[in-house]
Amino acid sequence: MKLTELEQAMLAGEMGVPKRWAMDHMCKVGRMFDAADMVPVSQVHMMADPESVGEAGVAFLEHLADHPDHQRRVAVPMITDPRGVDLNYYSPLGQSEEMANLDRRTIAACSRMGILMTNTCINYQTIMPPVKGDHLAFGDTGVVIYCNSVLGARSNFEGGPSALAAGLTGRTPRYGLHLDENRIATKRYVVHQQPKGLTDWGVLGGVIGRLAGSYWEVPVIEGITVTPTSDQLKHLGAAMASFGSTPLFHLVGITPEAPTLEAVGGTALTARDITRADLVGLRSGFGGKGDKVDVVVFAAPQLSLIEMQQVADLIQGRHIHKNTALIVCTSPAVYADARRLGLVALIEDCGGKVLEGTCFYNQYAREIGEANGWKRLLSNSTKIVNILGGYGYEPALADMEECIESAIAGEIV
Amino acid sequence: MTTRLKCHPGIGSPVTGQALVADDNFSARYDLDRINGVFSRPQHILVGQSYVDKILVLNTAKGGVASAWMLHEMKSRGVAPKAILFNTANTILAQGAALADMTMCDRFVDGDITRLIQTGDQLHVDPDNGVVTLIDPD
Numbered sequence: 303m304k305l306t307e308l309e310q311a312m313l314a315g316e317m318g319v320p321k322r323w324a325m326d327h328m329c330k331v332g333r334m335f336d337a338a339d340m341v342p343v344s345q346v347h348m349m350a351d352p353e354s355v356g357e358a359g360v361a362f363l364e365h366l367a368d369h370p371d372h373q374r375r376v377a378v379p380m381i382t383d384p385r386g387v388d389l390n391y392y393s394p395l396g397q398s399e400e401m402a403n404l405d406r407r408t409i410a411a412c413s414r415m416g417i418l419m420t421n422t423c424i425n426y427q428t429i430m431p432p433v434k435g436d437h438l439a440f441g442d443t444g445v446v447i448y449c450n451s452v453l454g455a456r457s458n459f460e461g462g463p464s465a466l467a468a469g470l471t472g473r474t475p476r477y478g479l480h481l482d483e484n485r486i487a488t489k490r491y492v493v494h495q496q497p498k499g500l501t502d503w504g505v506l507g508g509v510i511g512r513l514a515g516s517y518w519e520v521p522v523i524e525g526i527t528v529t530p531t532s533d534q535l536k537h538l539g540a541a542m543a544s545f546g547s548t549p550l551f552h553l554v555g556i557t558p559e560a561p562t563l564e565a566v567g568g569t570a571l572t573a574r575d576i577t578r579a580d581l582v583g584l585r586s587g588f589g590g591k592g593d594k595v596d597v598v599v600f601a602a603p604q605l606s607l608i609e610m611q612q613v614a615d616l617i618q619g620r621h622i623h624k625n626t627a628l629i630v631c632t633s634p635a636v637y638a639d640a641r642r643l644g645l646v647a648l649i650e651d652c653g654g655k656v657l658e659g660t661c662f663y664n665q666y667a668r669e670i671g672e673a674n675g676w677k678r679l680l681s682n683s684t685k686i687v688n689i690l691g692g693y694g695y696e697p698a699l700a701d702m703e704e705c706i707e708s709a710i711a712g713e714i715v
Numbered sequence: 716m717t718t719r720l721k722c723h724p725g726i727g728s729p730v731t732g733q734a735l736v737a738d739d740n741f742s743a744r745y746d747l748d749r750i751n752g753v754f755s756r757p758q759h760i761l762v763g764q765s766y767v768d769k770i771l772v773l774n775t776a777k778g779g780v781a782s783a784w785m786l787h788e789m790k791s792r793g794v795a796p797k798a799i800l801f802n803t804a805n806t807i808l809a810q811g812a813a814l815a816d817m818t819m820c821d822r823f824v825d826g827d828i829t830r831l832i833q834t835g836d837q838l839h840v841d842p843d844n845g846v847v848t849l850i851d852p853d
Contacts, residue, residue, distance in 0.1 A: 356788030461783020
């Protein structure tokens with residue numbers, strides 16, 4: 303890889319151990335993906351929940367944070383994905399002091415490096431949305447696919463270590479989605495049924511992700527005649543990334559790089575229709591009318607303030623079933639607003655619980671399921687029902703309204 | 716007779732070990748019981764099998780960004796594969812291998828690696844040169 307003088311100095315250790323580690327790490331990754339050089343990034347978003355970081359990862363973060371301030375401090379604005387523990391509410395969920403302590407140590411180490419603990423996977427709605435052409439090093443697949451597709455920014459999926467390396471140096475290897483040639487469409491889909499609610503958009507994303515099926519495929523989607531909201535595209539992207547490891551999609555006439563099919567090189571591709579059977583097929587894998595439900599979850603991605611109001615409006619003045627729990631996950635920024643506006647109280651007065659700065663699936667989902675006897679899980683998130691089967695749950699999918707009615711009835715309505 | 720399989724230059728140090736092969740994918744978060752070192756997702760072809768000190772040979776990497784930290788955590792406890800070979804890696808697994816110093820290669824020129832290698836084969840993986848050698852048992 304071609305390195306600048308500054309990058310060579312970092313690699314040689316002239317700017318301290320943290321930057322030397324970071325450059326070495328990025329050179330290894332860059333070599334694997336044939337990066338010609340590094341590209342400066344404007345901001346970084348890191349996934350570092352304690353369940354995945356583990357004792358070894360926390361010790362690694364602490365080791366970097368033990369260096370002098372000018373060596374350990376990140377070079378560009380750097381923010382974080384959801385935590386694994388809501389430190390104001392973990393014992394009642396069955397989370398242990400050991401889990402909370404890992405989280406506290408992670409927060410302390412990251413804070414010493416100048417990382418802003420935003421604890422959110424909806425930073426593109428709440429912190430600083432990137433702009434078209436912005437090079438980034440973002441973690442969380444839902445964040446990356448949204449920023450690439452809806453905003454026209456440029457990021458690969460960055461795992462925690464690579465995001466940290468980018469934060470410490472202010473650059474990332476130039477490969478994958480930083481390059482024009484990897485952003486043209488490779489698969490073409492035509493939609494005939496217009497999605498309506500958030501879950502419809504998630505199901506469409508899941509179907510296309512499953513069909514596209516690889517990090518290196520870029521779907522272009524035709525036939526959408528409605529203008530989706532940011533929340534709808536959030537669910538579309540999160541599900542597509544979850545089912546297909548897909549980091550970028552184009553919606554013709556909607557997303558910024560695809561004013562036309564031609565603009566993303568889609569005209570030569572064979573079109574695949576998305577049929578009603580495709581959509582019904584994905585949904586029917588997560589069915590279950592009349593079944594008892596242990597926990598209803600709104601998360602993955604964290605809820606926007608608008609979604610918080612929608613949940614509160616549907617549930618206010620009612621009471622959830624005594625054998626059913628309702629968990630809502632949102633970012634600290636949205637939580638503060640939702641609390642100020644009375645939305646948290648409306649949800650919790652009905653027996654629900656709003657968690658701050660976590661997301662259900664990365665907060666020791668297996669352990670809290672076992673501790674609370676939660677097996678039958680219902681959600682409006684296509685992403686979460688896809689991934690929680692691997693954690694011992696029997697997940698079912700329904701629209702937000704049906705989720706609320708099911709929480710009240712104690713069974714899937 | 717030894718067979719040499721050429722691939723893209725990868726990550727990590729040269730290693731020798733026994734292959735565990737499946738025409739399936741890999742997510743450290745959702746496919747594994749990381750404490751006991753076995754595949755645990757019921758739908759995975761290798762469910763119930765130990766991956767500890769094996770050279771895993773799989774199709775592609777799936778799942779979210781968590782796997783990047785997890786390879787490092789698994790290796791720190793000595794409950795990790797020796798190497799992973801993919802037809803196609805994704806960015807997250809490559810980043811995880813770089814942090815963990817775990818050997819990883821992908822993009823084999825001779826075709827589907829899950830068909831070219833069989834479970835039980837002895838392999839030598841040379842990531843710098845992008846070569847995997849099947850060692851003759853004789």
